[in-house]
Amino acid sequence: MKEIKIFHNALKDVSALASKIKENQKKIIGYLCSYAPEELIYAAGFHPMRLFSSKSDIILAENHLQTYCCSLVRGILEDSLSGRLDFLDGTVFPHTCDSIQRLSDIWRMQGRYEFFADVILPAKLNTQSARTYMVDVLTRFKKDLEAAINREITDADLQKSIKKFNLIRSNLSKIYALQSKKPGIIKGADLYAIVKGSMIMDKDEVANLLPVIVNNLEKTDAPETKGKRIVLTGSICDSPDIYSVIETAGGIIVGDDLCTGQRWFEGLTLEDDAPLVAIAERYMGRMICPAKHSSPTARGENIVSLARKNKAAGVVFLLLKFCDPHAFDYPYLKEFLEKEGIKTLLIEIDDQQQNLGQLSTRFETFIHYI
Amino acid sequence: MSDKSSDPKKINCAKKMRDIMTTYYLDAMTAEQNNKQVAWITSGGPVEPLVAMDIIPIYPENHGAMIGASKMGEDLCIKAENMGYSSDLCSYARTDISIGGLPKPDMLICCNNICGTVLKWYEVQARYYNVPLFILDTPICHTRYSPEVAKYVRAQIDEYIIFLEKITKRKFDYDKMAQVGKLAYESQVLWQKVLNTTAHKPSPMSAFDAFFFLALIVTLRGTQIAVGFYKDLLAEMRQRIKDGISMVPNEKHRLLWDNLPIWYRLKWLSNKFSDHNACLVADTYTSAWCGAIKYTDKNNFLDSIAEAYTRIYLNIGVDQMANQVLDMIKFYDVNGFVMHSNRSCKPYSFGQMDIMRIVREKTDIPVLMIEADMVDPRNFSHSQVETRIDAFMEIIKQRSR
Numbered sequence: 001m002k003e004i005k006i007f008h009n010a011l012k013d014v015s016a017l018a019s020k021i022k023e024n025q026k027k028i029i030g031y032l033c034s035y036a037p038e039e040l041i042y043a044a045g046f047h048p049m050r051l052f053s054s055k056s057d058i059i060l061a062e063n064h065l066q067t068y069c070c071s072l073v074r075g076i077l078e079d080s081l082s083g084r085l086d087f088l089d090g091t092v093f094p095h096t097c098d099s100i101q102r103l104s105d106i107w108r109m110q111g112r113y114e115f116f117a118d119v120i121l122p123a124k125l126n127t128q129s130a131r132t133y134m135v136d137v138l139t140r141f142k143k144d145l146e147a148a149i150n151r152e153i154t155d156a157d158l159q160k161s162i163k164k165f166n167l168i169r170s171n172l173s174k175i176y177a178l179q180s181k182k183p184g185i186i187k188g189a190d191l192y193a194i195v196k197g198s199m200i201m202d203k204d205e206v207a208n209l210l211p212v213i214v215n216n217l218e219k220t221d222a223p224e225t226k227g228k229r230i231v232l233t234g235s236i237c238d239s240p241d242i243y244s245v246i247e248t249a250g251g252i253i254v255g256d257d258l259c260t261g262q263r264w265f266e267g268l269t270l271e272d273d274a275p276l277v278a279i280a281e282r283y284m285g286r287m288i289c290p291a292k293h294s295s296p297t298a299r300g301e302n303i304v305s306l307a308r309k310n311k312a313a314g315v316v317f318l319l320l321k322f323c324d325p326h327a328f329d330y331p332y333l334k335e336f337l338e339k340e341g342i343k344t345l346l347i348e349i350d351d352q353q354q355n356l357g358q359l360s361t362r363f364e365t366f367i368h369y370i
Numbered sequence: 371m372s373d374k375s376s377d378p379k380k381i382n383c384a385k386k387m388r389d390i391m392t393t394y395y396l397d398a399m400t401a402e403q404n405n406k407q408v409a410w411i412t413s414g415g416p417v418e419p420l421v422a423m424d425i426i427p428i429y430p431e432n433h434g435a436m437i438g439a440s441k442m443g444e445d446l447c448i449k450a451e452n453m454g455y456s457s458d459l460c461s462y463a464r465t466d467i468s469i470g471g472l473p474k475p476d477m478l479i480c481c482n483n484i485c486g487t488v489l490k491w492y493e494v495q496a497r498y499y500n501v502p503l504f505i506l507d508t509p510i511c512h513t514r515y516s517p518e519v520a521k522y523v524r525a526q527i528d529e530y531i532i533f534l535e536k537i538t539k540r541k542f543d544y545d546k547m548a549q550v551g552k553l554a555y556e557s558q559v560l561w562q563k564v565l566n567t568t569a570h571k572p573s574p575m576s577a578f579d580a581f582f583f584l585a586l587i588v589t590l591r592g593t594q595i596a597v598g599f600y601k602d603l604l605a606e607m608r609q610r611i612k613d614g615i616s617m618v619p620n621e622k623h624r625l626l627w628d629n630l631p632i633w634y635r636l637k638w639l640s641n642k643f644s645d646h647n648a649c650l651v652a653d654t655y656t657s658a659w660c661g662a663i664k665y666t667d668k669n670n671f672l673d674s675i676a677e678a679y680t681r682i683y684l685n686i687g688v689d690q691m692a693n694q695v696l697d698m699i700k701f702y703d704v705n706g707f708v709m710h711s712n713r714s715c716k717p718y719s720f721g722q723m724d725i726m727r728i729v730r731e732k733t734d735i736p737v738l739m740i741e742a743d744m745v746d747p748r749n750f751s752h753s754q755v756e757t758r759i760d761a762f763m764e765i766i767k768q769r770s771r
Contacts, residue, residue, distance in 0.1 A: 064723050066741075068458065068713045098486045101510055102720035105688035108512070109724060120509040122522070123482055123489060129525040130507065136518035293489055293505055296496040322458050324716065328490035331454030332497060348456075 001216055003209045004190050007197035014054075014200065018087035021047050021202055027089035027115075032076060034264040034289065035094040035121055037138055039279055042203060043153050043161035044145040046089070050199035050260075052238050054079050055352050064106050070322040071351035072236060073099045080112060090115025090148070092141075095123070097291045097325055117144050124293045125284045134280040142276065158275035164207055168198055169265040171210035175217060176262060180254040180310045182222030183229060188243025188253045195261055196238070227252035228367050231307050233333070234318035235326050236260045239349070241356055242318065249363035255310040257303055258318070263287045290325035299329055300336035307342050314343045314370040316363075321348050343370045379615050381579060383603045390595060391585055398473045401426045407476040407538060410495065412488045413588055414658070415481035415506060416530070416679050418554050418671065421592040422547040423534050427479075428472050429589055430491075434462030437469070438633025438745035447746045461714045461745035463491040475501055477537050479530075483508040483685040485717045504533045508680040512687040515677060523676035551671025554592040555663070560600035561587045562660040567607040568651040569702050572616030573624070574607045577650035578640040579617065581631045587659045618649035623766050626698055627653035628725070629710035629718050630744040642756065646763040652702040654695060658683045661694070688721035692728040699733055706766045707737045714743050736769070738762040 010017050018028055026047045031038075041048035053075025060081035061074045079085050090113045093104035108116050119141045122130040146153055172195060179186050194213065198206045230251040236259050237243075243253060256262050267286045270278040288298050307315050315337050319326050334344050345366040347359065401408045409420050413431040420427045437443055443465055450464035451457050457464075466472075478501060480492035489505065496503040506526050509519045531542045564583070567574055575583075583603060590596040610616075625643065627650045632639060643650055662682050667674035683691065699707065707729055712719050726737045738758060743749035 063727075065720055066711055066723070069716070069720055095510060098717040099720060101486075101512075102688065102717060105512060105721055106724055108687070109689055118510075118512045120512070120519070122507050122509065123486065124505045124507045127526075127529065129522055129529065132525075133509075133518060133522035136521070140516065140518060290490065291486055293493065296493040296503060319456075324459060324487055325490055327456040327459055328463075328487075328494065330456070332494070334454065 001213065003212050003216070004194065006205075006209060007193040007201070008190075010197050010201045011193055014052075015084070015087055017200065018049070022087065024202075026202075028087055029115060030085065030088045030091045031094070032072070033094045033096040033100065034259045035096070035283060035292075036092050037094070037119060037141060037279055039158065039161045039165050039269065039275075040138065040142055040145060040153070041092065042164065043157040044149050046145075047202065049088075050196075051076050051079075051085070051091075052196070052200075052236075053351050054084055056082070056084070058352070065103075068322055069099050070320050072238075072320060073103050075351055077103060077106065080107065080110070086112075088113045090117070092117050092119055095120040096289070097323070099322070099324075115148050117141060121283065123291070125288065126294045131280060131284055134283060135276050138276045138280055155275055159271060162269045162271055162275060162278065164203055166268045166271065167207045168203065168210060169268060171214050172198060172265040173262075174214045175210070176255060178214070178217045182217075182220070183252040183254055184223040184225040184227060185217055185220055188247050189240040191253065192237070192240045192243050195265070199260070199264070225252065226250075228313040228370055229254045229311055230367075231303075231310055231312040231315045232256040232258055232261070232318055233303055233315055234258055234349075235320045235323050236351070237318050237349075238351060239354055241354060242349075242359065245356055245360045246316070246363050246367075249360060250367045251314075251363065254312060255306055257287060257299075257306055259289065262306075263289065290329045297332075297336075300333055303333050304336050304340055304342075307337060308340070312342060314345065314366060316366070317344060317346045319346065319348050321350050378617050378619055379610070381575060381603075381606060381610075383599070383606050384582065386602065387583060387586060387599065390590070390599060394589060398426050398428055401473055408473045409477045409479050410472070410475040410492075411479040412481050412484060412492070414484040414679065414682055414684070415479050416527070416675050417589075418550050418592040418675070419531060419534060419542070419547065420479070421554075422543055422550045423538055423540065425476075425534070425538065426473075427589065428475065430466040430472065430495075431462050432585060432588060433472055434465050434745055435631075435633055437465045439636065441634045441747070443634060443745035444747050447748075457746075458713070460485075460487045460491070461743055463487060463494075465745060466491070467494055475499055477501055477533075478503040479506070480504070481506040481508060481679060483679055483682050485684070485715065487716075502533070502537060504530055506530060506679070508685060510685050511681055513690075515681055519680060520676060523680050524673065527672055527676055548671060550592040551675075552668050553594060553597055555666055555668035555671070557587060557591055557593075557596040557600055558660040558663045558666070560597065560604055562657070562663065564600060564604050564607055565652065565657055565660070566701075567604070567611060570611045571624070571703070572614075572618065572621035573649050573651040574610035574615060574617060576617045576640065577627045577653040577656070578631075578636055580653060580656040581636065584656045584659065591659070616649070618644045618647060620647045621649045623648040623706060623763070623770065624651045624702060624704045625649065625706040625708055626651070626695070626702060626704045627655070627708050627710070628695065628722065629712045630655055630715060632710060632740075632742045632750065633744055634747050635742075635750060642759055643763075646759075646767075648706070648763060648766070650708065651704060652698055654683060654691075654698065657698075684717055688724050689728075691721065692725045695725055695729060696732055699729070699735065705735050705770060706762065707735055708762075709737065709739045710744075711739050711741045712744055713741075713749050714745065736762060736765045
């Protein structure tokens, strides 16, 4: 499908993609957490772009972060220090985990880009005071953006932006739903490219392309396949190879609880509400990141329901090494799933390097076993 | 701290503190028989409302430190790993999750001002013990304490009280709270004064002693016992200064320590530095329990603790942490800075390299970074650390010539 190809091409060279975006006089604001308020950034006339590590060797970041910091955080700092992110006009750090919290400090002290904001969202999402605080923080961020652009961000700007992101999100949800209904209709590597592309490409372009893809997939018949249905869970998966390896081993990815997947795009923002309240509401109710809290068993219940809904034969944990919030949840999530008779596999990943041969053997064994 | 005959005069209050801690643990162990409720609370959490409600606070982190000091850390960490917890996770959390052994909690109080780890750790315990969990969410103050954070945390102090009233089925006693608040404030002022005595040359105690005497300000803050104890300790320190008694017999070099102690190597490290005539006179860790006292209003305790608990050392930006380090370097007049890069504590350790750079830029003192872990000895390379300390001390000696 030529529309999917556009996504693949966009991923090949992020700087080239960035230059193209800047040609249209758009400034780029980077972020590295799915709680970054993209609607606000976009409404301010900026291009919100999720940052991924280029997976280059860590040289300069060695002077700032120890080796027991996760490869994503070290990798992105390396990209920044070495100038690979010089296309950025600014960055936004929503409070995520202990490592990103300190990355924010190091980043701010470097002062490489014009705009910088910490958006310190609440860590707990189950109380009225947290909800009020969330709106207060978003209001503060809106003011910071307004100061940067020297004009007001109106409710109409925000509503337009929310509509755009809802369109993107709902179409991504549709693609996932189609894949779950007609497994194998889309290749894992394509799914990866579409989701990642949606996080970094021009939003108007993404909003135009996704409905075409949905339309095409709706008309496509389900392929004959005996692949085992797999749900992924974890922090990020920034490797199309992992998707391919799972498929070669006989699995089909039918859903995920990933920061670079459904956790990012599931759930729509109410369009007729006060915009900032609506954005806050979505964060309060969205599929939760383990660095946040709603109840001690929220993620366990969610992964079981996600696996059941997608009739998963197995769940694969893709855990980034040194990612504490996910590592703490792993034992209980595994227990919850196994109580339901759903088999699990744990893969510890390093964003900088993958041993695909070994991975392939482990997936084959797992898929054979489920 | 060592067995050699040239040893300094021991601190008399040590025995007193051991006795107080024993009584405290016995009370906690028999809480149920005495119809008292037990709350587990994080080390940076506001304990004062618990004290006012006559609820016994238990600190799993304190327990973690004891496990580390008694060298049981490795076995317990391995046990947690066999339960599925990654070896990269905080060793306090790993040992606590695997050992049990503390009096069963009736409730869990988690304040995330020290890290995000405690949030996950307390979720584990909330599932295991199936008891209510209260989270005091203190957003990090990278650059400032904003009005929206102030409002949010203050609202949660009220929620905390409502939570306690619900669990204890008793009304919160605001008069008692005011008294407890005054005692908590007083004990923190005293603790700061005790720590300040080490600015004297030679220092009457070392950071290794502070690591030990810290236990009371953490666990019994808000009680008359803590106030009484720290008055005695302060008096003893002042007497030692008067009598010219120093902790390191021939103190020539004064050092500042950063991060948590390496609990299973305390004695060795203490001797090691002492052999070089160096005294670790201060540290960034033990002062965390009095560092935010400037935000506390003893006459308006509940209103002020929102800010005091939010703006503690670990919950601020790295540049602000560096400023505090620079202040300590000046106040204690140290000529070396030792940083423990602690695999177990990411918010304390990430940013250390920037602090190191800032210290090097703004002072002329040498900085040493030791890679280790506070409880898990598998991350400690004895010979490597020894070589690095020796080399570091050589530089300090050369500079002081």
